[in-house]
Each structure stands twice: as C-alpha cells, then as structure tokens.
Amino acid sequence: MKKTRRVCYYKDLWKWTGALMALPGIVLIAVFIIVPFFMNVGYAFTDYNTASDVPNFIGLTNFRNMVNDRDFWLVCTNTLKLIITYVVGGNIIAILLGVMITNTGRKFGNFVKTSIYFPQLLSMVVVGFLWRIMFSYNNGPINHFLEWIGVPPDMLPQWLGVPALIIPSISVALIWLISGYYSIIYHAGMMSIPMSYYEVSAIEGANRWQEFVHVTLPFLAPSITINTVLLTVESISAFAVPASMTGGGGPGRYGTTLALWSYTTYFNNHQYGKAIAISVLLGLFAVVLAFIELKILLKKEVGNS
Amino acid sequence: MKRKREKSLSWQKKHIGSKILLSLFTLFVLFPIVLALLNSFKPIAAIQKNFLTFDPGTFTLEAYDKVITILRFGEGLWNNIVITLLSIVMTVALGSLMAFAISLVNSKFLRAVYLTSILLICIPIHAIILQLVPLLKSLGLLNTYLGTSFVFTALSLPVAVFLYTGFMRTLPRELSEAAVVDGCNLWRIYTSIYMPLMKTITVTVIILRATYIWNDLLVSLVTISDATKTMLVPRMYAFNSSTSTRWDLVLASSVLVSLPVAAMYLFLQKFYMRGLVSGAVKE
Numbered sequence: 218m219k220k221t222r223r224v225c226y227y228k229d230l231w232k233w234t235g236a237l238m239a240l241p242g243i244v245l246i247a248v249f250i251i252v253p254f255f256m257n258v259g260y261a262f263t264d265y266n267t268a269s270d271v272p273n274f275i276g277l278t279n280f281r282n283m284v285n286d287r288d289f290w291l292v293c294t295n296t297l298k299l300i301i302t303y304v305v306g307g308n309i310i311a312i313l314l315g316v317m318i319t320n321t322g323r324k325f326g327n328f329v330k331t332s333i334y335f336p337q338l339l340s341m342v343v344v345g346f347l348w349r350i351m352f353s354y355n356n357g358p359i360n361h362f363l364e365w366i367g368v369p370p371d372m373l374p375q376w377l378g379v380p381a382l383i384i385p386s387i388s389v390a391l392i393w394l395i396s397g398y399y400s401i402i403y404h405a406g407m408m409s410i411p412m413s414y415y416e417v418s419a420i421e422g423a424n425r426w427q428e429f430v431h432v433t434l435p436f437l438a439p440s441i442t443i444n445t446v447l448l449t450v451e452s453i454s455a456f457a458v459p460a461s462m463t464g465g466g467g468p469g470r471y472g473t474t475l476a477l478w479s480y481t482t483y484f485n486n487h488q489y490g491k492a493i494a495i496s497v498l499l500g501l502f503a504v505v506l507a508f509i510e511l512k513i514l515l516k517k518e519v520g521n522s
Numbered sequence: 523m524k525r526k527r528e529k530s531l532s533w534q535k536k537h538i539g540s541k542i543l544l545s546l547f548t549l550f551v552l553f554p555i556v557l558a559l560l561n562s563f564k565p566i567a568a569i570q571k572n573f574l575t576f577d578p579g580t581f582t583l584e585a586y587d588k589v590i591t592i593l594r595f596g597e598g599l600w601n602n603i604v605i606t607l608l609s610i611v612m613t614v615a616l617g618s619l620m621a622f623a624i625s626l627v628n629s630k631f632l633r634a635v636y637l638t639s640i641l642l643i644c645i646p647i648h649a650i651i652l653q654l655v656p657l658l659k660s661l662g663l664l665n666t667y668l669g670t671s672f673v674f675t676a677l678s679l680p681v682a683v684f685l686y687t688g689f690m691r692t693l694p695r696e697l698s699e700a701a702v703v704d705g706c707n708l709w710r711i712y713t714s715i716y717m718p719l720m721k722t723i724t725v726t727v728i729i730l731r732a733t734y735i736w737n738d739l740l741v742s743l744v745t746i747s748d749a750t751k752t753m754l755v756p757r758m759y760a761f762n763s764s765t766s767t768r769w770d771l772v773l774a775s776s777v778l779v780s781l782p783v784a785a786m787y788l789f790l791q792k793f794y795m796r797g798l799v800s801g802a803v804k805e
Binding site: 231232234235236238239241242243245246248249250251252253254256257260267314316317318320321325327328329330331332333334335336337338339340341342343345346347348349350351353356357358361393396397398401402405446447450453454456457460461464465475476479480483484489492493496497499500503504507 | 541548551558570617627639680733744779798
C-alpha cells in the first residue's frame with residue numbers, strides 16, 4: 218500500500234523535475250546530433266553548396282551522380298569487405314583471447330588485459346602511421362619477418378600496394394587496435410557464467426570444445442550481440458586509419474571506404490551534393506546492418522536459452 | 523563463488539598453452555608501439571635505412587625539437603586541454619543527470635529519451651559531420667572552443683547515459699526511498715547520495731571519452747578552420763601523404779600526442795577496468 222503511493226509520488230511530482238534535470242543533455246543531443254542528421258537527409262535531395270543561400274529541390278540527382286561514379290562499386294565493395302573481415306575477425310580473436318584470459322590466473326590475466334588495451338589509447342592517425350611502417354614493403358618489420366622465416370625476396374607481398382591486400386591489411390590494424398577492449402568485455406561475460414554449468418559438463422564427460430560450444434557460447438550470446446553491432450558501426454565509420462595508412466585512400470581508391478569517400482568528395486573535390494548523398498547511404502548502411510544483425514542474433518539468443 | 527573459476531578447475535595445469543599464446547599476442551600488440559618509441563629517437567637517415575635496428579650512439583631528440591616548433595605544439599596542446607576538459611565536464615554532468623532522471627523517475631518521456639540515446643550509439647558520425655559547419659555557423663559557434671566542445675559532448679552523451687544508467691539501476695531502490703522519507707528532494711538525492719557512489723563509472727566515462735576527444739581527427743578537422751585553434755591530431759595529420767613521409771617527425775609527434783592519455787590510463791587503470799566491465803555485462 219505504502220509502496221504504490223510512493224511510486225505515484227515519483228511519477229507525478231518528480232516527472233517535471235526529472236525532465237528538467239535531463240533537459241540540458243537532451244537539448245545538446247537534439248541540436249548537435251538529431252538536427253544535423255535530418256538536415257543531412259534533407260539536403261541530399263537539393264543542390265546545396267556552401268555558396269548558394271537557398272538550395273533547390275533536385276530529386277534524386279545527387280544519388281544518381283553517386284551511383285554513376287566509376288568508383289562507386291569499388292568503394293562499396295571495399296567497405297563491405299572491411300566490415301566482414303573486421304567484424305568476423307575481431308569477434309573471433311576477442312572471444313579466443315577472452316577464453317585464454319579466463320583460463321589463466323587472475324594476475325597474469327590482469328597483466329595481459331592492461332597491456333593489450335594500450336593501442337586503444339592511441340589516435341587513429343597514429344595507428345594508421347604505425348601500421349604503415351609495419352606493412353611497408355622495403356623495410357617493414359612484417360616483410361623482414363617473412364624474409365627471416367625463408368620467404369624469397371621476390372615473393373614478399375606489397376601489403377599496401379596490391380589491391381587485394383589493402384583492405385585485409387587495414388583490418389589487421391583495426392583489430393590490433395580493438396582486441397584489448399573487446400576481449401575484456403568477453404572475459405567479463407565468461408566470469409559471470411556460474412561454475413555449476415562447467416561442473417555438469419565435466420561430469421557428462423564433455424571435452425573442451427563441446428564445453429565451449431554448449432556452455433560458454435550460449436552465455437556469451439548477449440555480449441556477442443552488442444559487440445557485433447558496435448564493431449559494425451566502428452568499421453563503417455573507419456576513417457582516420459584507412460586515410461593515414463594508405464596516404465588518403467590508397468592507390469587507385471583501393472583503400473577508400475564510404476566514410477573516406479564522402480569526406481574527400483566534400484572537402485577535396487567540393488562536390489557537396491554527392492558527398493551528402495554518400496553520407497546518407499552510409500547512415501542507411503549502418504542502420505540496415507545493425508537491424509539485420511540484431512534480428513539474427515537476438516533470435517539465436519532466445520533459441521539458446 | 524562465481525569468481526573462483528580459475529582455482530577450482532582441475533584442468534588448470536593444462537593452460538600453459540594459453541599462457542604462451544597470450545604472451546605472444548601481448549608481444550605482438552606492444553611491438554609496434556615500442557618500435558615507434560625507439561625510432562622516434564633515431565635520426566631520419568637511420569629510420570629510412572632500417573626500422574628494426576637501434577644504435578644507442580645515434581640517440582637524438584632532434585625530431586622532438588623540430589615537431590614542437592613545426593606543429594606549434596604548445597598551442598595545440600593548450601587547445602586540446604581546453605576542449606577536452608570542457609567536453610568532459612559537460613559530458614559527466616549532463617550525462618549523469620540524464621541517467622539519474624531516467625533511472626529514478628518513472629515517465630514515458632524519459633523512457634523514450636533513454637531508447638533514443640541507445641539508438642544514437644549506432645549512428646555513424648559521418649551521417650552528421652557534413653552539416654556541422656553550417657549548423658555551428660548559424661549558431662555563431664564556428665571556430666570556438668565552446669562550439670566544438672558542444673559537438674563532442676553531444677557525441678559522448680549517449681555512451682555516458684548508457685553506462686551511468688546501467689550502473690544506477692543496480693543501486694537498491696531503498697536508498698532513494700529512505701532519502702525521500704528523510705525529506706530529500708531529487709536534487710539532493712543526486713548530489714549527496716548517487717554521485718558519491720558513481721566514482722568508478724565516472725572514471726570509466728572520463729577515460730573512454732577523454733581518449734576519444736583528445737585523439738579525434740574528424741570533428742576538430744571539420745569544425746575548426748582557425749589555424750591557432752586546431753587540436754593536436756589534425757596538426758599531425760598534415761604529415762600524411764602517400765609520396766614522402768618524414769617518419770622522424772611523424773613518430774615523435776605520435777609519441778607526444780599519446781603521452782598524456784597513456785599517463786592518465788596508467789594512473790587510473792584499476793578503477794577503469796572495473797567500470798568498463800560493470801557497464802558492459804548484463805547479469
């Protein structure tokens with residue numbers, strides 16, 4: 218009885234105070250995220266440029282220009298390749314690291330966690346530069362290593378020069394960057410699994426792989442869902458790493474992603490309408506992919522539990 | 523019970539393999555960073571010859587000297603400090619207030635606010651970045667510390683709200699109910715009861731977002747065209763070209779930009795890990 222009355226008190230008297238407390242944050246989010254987002258969508262259908270005052274409605278012309286660009290499909294493929302390699306590779310490596318950190322003792326695990334988180338503190342620009350060194354053809358450490366283990370000099374790959382290798386190389390740099398963060402999240406998820414499940418699986422005689430698939434993975438499902446969506450958004454927004462790693466988009470646009478393309482189209486080529494159309498496509502990409510992933514992964518989560 | 527896993531498993535001893543693999547991976551992660559650090563103390567000729575050798579005899583601080591004058595490092599550092607501080611103070615204050623209202627007050631409006639901010643985490647920044655210049659211009663905030671900080675704050679709020687709300691919801695309801703009985707209003711509950719309990723998560727929000735803001739390229743590149751007000755990373759990005767790269771300058775500036783963040787991380791690392799995990803895992 219008392220309790221219901223208090224809930225009412227919360228609801229009626231504090232509704233306005235609560236809204237007032239949240240208001241400054243809401244205003245900032247509305248003005249600097251939601252308004253520009255819809256402005257962007259609106260301007261994509263106009264001949265907007267920085268000089269003209271009143272933009273005119275021109276329908277789908279900007280989108281037509283975008284699709285007719287000879288690099289359109291190349292950039293889309295690059296972006297898709299990056300998303301797939303990054304999301305799949307990042308998840309697998311982070312889960313493996315999480316399992317290994319959980320297996321080893323707390324002390325060693327903490328040391329590893331602190332160390333592998335370190336790249337996350339670097340600027341994306343720095344990360345791009347570091348990996349440009351690592352992958353450099355003439356005196357990069359990776360090619361030195363390959364030479365050392367016996368790869369003949371004329372077989373050494375030109376990591377950032379051969380079209381097929383550029384996006385995978387960027388993926389390696391990005392996964393190097395985020396593996397610490399995501400493995401910490403997975404490790405925490407594994408630590409919250411009740412011991413009794415492992416005891417049962419040990420009694421049932423499950424081997425390590427069966428234990429991983431039937432106990433660990435189902436419990437990790439919520440973390441996998443969140444991390445997959447976050448990784449997808451990150452890979453779609455990847456901008457500074459490809460830019461600084463390939464010197465602004467790579468030989469023949471083979472290192473250009475949608476985000477980078479939109480930026481250079483706007484600020485270097487001054488094709489404003491087309492750039493805005495690209496950024497709208499990119500936003501759409503993110504929303505659609507996140508939606509599909511949520512749909513698939515949430516269904517898996519329910520199916521497992 | 524839960525946390526005892528590592529002790530109670532009988533197959534614990536077999537995990538030498540995990541330890542070796544983890545050690546190798548840690549080396550792989552730290553290698554490029556150490557390499558960059560060492561090379562930043564080499565003369566340019568030695569860097570171009572080979573990244574992998576280090577001769578203590580050629581140790582030089584020349585690159586640092588040059589970078590500090592070429593980039594006008596002091597000026598950039600000041601801009602970074604002002605903008606990061608402003609944005610972080612606003613993010614912590616406004617984000618915790620939003621989360622507090624969301625987790626304590628039962629209203630449809632605030633629930634919608636919460637759902638919207640979660641949704642906004644999934645919007646890539648490129649979908650809004652092109653409109654920031656006209657928007658800031660019309661508000662008279664283009665090329666100002668405040669304008670850029672507003673943008674950074676808005677971009678940080680969804681994550682801050684998510685983390686704070688996750689943490690505040692784990693606090694027992696009795697806490698605020700007792701305060702009501704004692705005659706506290708909402709504001710008093712926020713300042714005297716909730717915020718003192720939010721230290722861990724505040725450290726997490728600060729590190730997570732300060733790192734992002736300090737290291738950001740895109741927002742500062744787009745919203746600040748006044749050369750005296752640009753932040754450090756856009757200044758450094760000027761070294762980016764596909765043809766000739768001054769590796770000594772690139773590496774020295776990379777080290778200088780990263781130092782403050784690395785120091786902050788090492789200093790607050792223990793709190794940080796705890797908060798990071800508590801916000802991210804649903805139990």
